[in-house]
Amino acid sequence: MLLTALILMPLLFAGIVAFAPARNARGMALLGTTLALALGAFVCSQFDWGYADKHQFGAAEPFVWFPALGLNLSLGVDSVALMLVLLTVLLGPICVLCSWTAITQRVRTYYSWLLVLQAAMTGVFCARDVIFFYICFEFTLIPMFILISLYGSTNRRKAAIKFFLFTFTGSVIALAGLIYVAWYATTTSGGRFQGWTFDIGALESAARTMSLRQQSIVLLALMAGFAVKVPLFPVHTWLPLAHTEAPTAGSVILAGVLLKLGTYALYRFVLPFVPEAVVEYAPFIGVLCIIGILYGGLICWVQTDVKKLVAYSSVAHLGFCVLGLFALNNTGITGSILYMINHGLSTGALFLLIGMVYERYHTRSMKELGGLASKMPVWATFMVFFTMASVGLPGLNGFVSEFLCLLGAFQASSAWGSGLWGSLGLQPGATPGDYGPWFAAVAGVGMIVAAMYLLYMVGRMVWGPLVEPRSHAHHAHGAEDPNALPRDLTPREIGLLIPIAALCIGLGIYPKPVLDALQPPVSRTIAHYEQLRNSPRLTPTAPAEHASAQDGEGAP
């Protein structure tokens, strides 16, 4: 019931905002998101942390939606989903507040779509039914498309279309994969048709009995959808464009939550559904992550558009996140989930800060902006702070997750199959591929690259002699615009940065509650991999035999 309310609350306010007078729109939106935040906090307090791997708050009798296909509107969160729900509801009021003065046209449309987006994102994390998950997952595209294409900057049309088509194409393939799993599940035992179900838990146990070959195909399909969303290396190009063109709140949500939909889906579907294929192909995915980390990082270094720089940095950061996830051990996955939250906070805050500068100077080019520390000391302080959080400075949030991800990758070899080097013929015999440390080392170079590009950004934007756009300087000498923002941050802007900063410090110096809360679900995910490792099915010859056996069994 609580979760239903959490989804319906923003929807309700979206309706109110859409029909209320335009001058009340932002106030109503703020009220709605704040209520959702309060409700989120209440959910958090009611959550039974002792059973953090159980999906809680689901109704006893789920609402039957489409009985012929076994579709239910079942909801429920474990601690992983709850963390991400909390991140979503936290970013809600922040996104409303950061648009407070920036959005002056079509405000009702803007805020109601913002609220709809929040409802859809909450729905993704709460869903316990594959189809409901997928509907929410896809539905996030529409509000985002509208936010970008109506409120974005110059190149917004192209960005919005590319964003939509790119992610949509991917997720349709993922849907095919999910439906294949559901179809497979209808006939698991004895080849007799048993009726459809789309319950995640039921599909999870059914999907694991697929042969390696089937699992590999499903893995490919799911990766096609979710890797685009994350985004992983070769399918990331929509991100810089969408980020750059989106309005500030759009970028914050994009970085903060939308990218996490992809990683969350990887965690929720890929890892538990197709473990054997994951074990085989994790090194490949790891390679993609590492390419993303280094390639994305180096591209950041040559950007002149500061928003694009931060956007590419997301490619690099999410590389760490996915690398940790596919390390398939406890430290890696814990780190990865923590990374989702931390990246949402620190990169979200960087986008907020850039948005604040953009609102004042109407440019994002680092050629036209520089040395703002002397004009905006408070802004500069926050900028340096969040840059350091993003660099992964110990004591701030980014470090804990980055270190855990890298440590996970360092120790990943024992969980990975010999797929990568074995298939390349490079496997030097006895040890089953002790290449995890190399992954960690090469990914670790990404930490240096991160320092390079982020300090380059800070060095340009914050330090150095003051550089302002010529038009702006001219404007300042002319008539003062009464609605113009003061040169440094307003209390409203400081007020929306402080909670994020406090969380960054809090998660940096006392991450223990979160880490503890994540252990039960992560251990549950890992348990299956440990089982696999101990069972003979992973021996090099087994999959082939088993595949044929499974094929025979799986045929209807």
Place this chain on the structure above:
Amino acid sequence: MLSQEHITGHAATAIDEGGMLTMLVPALTILAVVLCGLFAAMRVKNKAPAFVTVALLAASFVAVLMTYLNLGVEKTWIAHGFDWINFSWSGSENRKLTTHALIANFSFYLDGLTILWMLFVTGLGTLIALYASEYMSHDVGAGYCRFFAAFSLFVFSMACLVMADNFLLLYLGWEGVGLCSYLLIGYFYKKPSAVAAAKKAFIVNRIGDLFLALGIMLIYTHFGSLEYTTVFAQTETYIEALKEGNLEVIPATVQLIPLLLMGGAFGKSAQLPLYVWLPDAMEGPTPVSALIHAATMVTAGVFLVARTYPLFLLSEHALPAVAWIGALTAFFSATIGMAQFDIKRIMAYSTVSQLGYMFCGLGVLTSVGGAFHVFTHAFFKAMLFLACGAVMHGFAGQLDLRKLSGVGFMRGWKVTTVAMLVGCLNLAGFPIITSGYWSKDMILGEAFANPHTQAIGWILLLTAGLTAYYTFRVFFRVFVGPVQYEMGDEHHGAHEDAHGHGEATHAPAHATHATPHAPGWAINTVLAVLAISAFAIIPFTYSHGGWVHTMIEGSTARYEGAAAYLGHGEHAHGTFLGFEAHGALMVVSGIVGAIGIVIAWWLHYAGRTTAATSRADALLPKLGPIPRWAQHKWYVDEFYDFLIVRPLWVLSNIFHFIDQYIVDGIVDLFGAAPSLTGKAVRPSQSGELHSYAAWMAGGMAVLILIVILVAT
């Protein structure tokens, strides 16, 4: 058979809970950071931040001192603060339930090494903060708050680094000091050179940090823990095996750990090949150079090696590598220091050089000597920097030794000059009366006492001579000789511009800077205290480390009498040209130092009539291009730029191009496929009624044909 003089016969040091008083150090320093932040928010325009910082740092020093006096160093104490990264999980390994944990608490590990380091970090921190209260006075306002906030944050990070009871908290401090160093080097942030230097320092340090991080991961992977107590309990067994001569029980992974840690240490402590950031770091205010880039932060690398000494003893290659790189750095940077004209840069290169000495000390198995040199160096090098800073402050940023002469004979510069002289004597290793002599001698003696490290000993001895020369080159050029000076052009004015917040607070006394102004009470007091303590520490340290020796003996840095690279735990006694090494070196190093001083006197003092010229000028052309190359720092920066930075920049641009036109191009190609197909078939829609009709008729005909063919 074990080398007798190093065996003290203790087994593992006892470990106990206690020493909670040290928790005050991070608490007080963080309080100082918060207060400075509040002062900035309240737009305080007086010296309150400085006095708060000084008071809280002094309280930290007292807390450390009390801890030392109460607990002593016979035992190791663990003070548990709170759980930081601390979680455990159960898994199954071969069908057995196993429990794993990753524990890195905010807890302190207090042994002699910790206490020694903390004493001089907080002690010097307090003194230098006091000095800075005057030195930074032209920046009173937001900049002042920023300075002292970063300063306190530095002490906080250093405390975490030094007192950590696990590798991750050490890493926190390690990166934390890097951040503070970044913030403080870039303090004059309007100067592009300062910003570039800050960035360089952070990035070069990060390269080292990567190695440290990988080392830590390998430690966790191998030992299953990040806590010192657990790790060192396990190294104990390896060391016992070493004493038995069982080298083969040590796995290759364990041997790799110290090599990785060493990478981190060389980054932070500015050794070859990662030393390039330190000379540039002199862009920061001088108190920062004194505290961070001379006395404390740069010794963190030495501390790391000392802290993980048991691991280093286990590797066949780690300690020799440490010694060699230390020796080469010592010599290499001394040659650069000889050719510089900026007195602060000379001091920077001498710091790099002396750090090389410290690493050599650790590398040649006298961890006491290494720590001892850290300790003495902290005092005299801080003093040298502060004296240079006083000159810089008084002469409007003038640092060129060709433009300053006879400062000591001017009014009000007596304390500075005496302090400078004391510092120079210490750095040059003037016999008997200076602490620097005793610590340097210990390393030199030990290098010669070991037959494997004779070559290192010779390099160090030569470097000692070079050190004496370039040190006194500064002294003879700047502080004595004819009184002649030229004011700098940037100092206060530039600071004010650089700063932007100094507006109205700019002290009237500084309004005109045509004439030099002598240092005030704060600077003089600090210099006097340091000069006195440079002598006062001699009794504590005299002969084989003395007090420092007792501090190190109970700590992880003690030499256990067995090291992998010596094979069976024995090392034959080497000699210095047939004499007993330690005794002979006492004499020889004194003589070498004196020769260096005399050469400096001859070239730079005797017969010098102007500030700009000296006898050395006549000598230089005879050396060909070498002085010019040395002055350009052997073109290492250019070399790195050419070899690493440029290619990386080009690569990044290539990647950017690929991303825009190839990766994204492929995506666009897919996107374009439908419209391209449409374009291809579009001509069939001619718009002519007849062609449509003809197509229709033709289509019908084909259909009918198919029906007929299929039907028959």
Place this chain on the structure above:
Amino acid sequence: MSDLLTLAQSGYPAPIAGVTLAHYLFVSAAMFVLGLIGFLTRRNLIIMFLCTELMFQAAGIALVAFGRYHLNFHGQTFVIFILTVAAAEAAMALALVVLLFRRKESLNAEAWQDLKG
């Protein structure tokens, strides 16, 4: 009933004895092809329209013939419908032709290629 069917499908009544369904269909096909050829070869809109009418009526003949062949009125019913529609069509089409002619002062079908892709 079966007598009647035999009567209808054999050659009775005498004056047109020997004329079978095939003959009607042949006429229908010939008319249709004539109309088609006319439609494809002529450019005058009115002629083309008349050609379509020709094809229409060819289909009508076929329908009536089949109606007769099966001895029911289905075919004729359809023809009535077709004739009605054709009449409406003729009115519309000729009106269109008139309008088109007013635009370009030409009845040439090639004058209109606005749907060119």
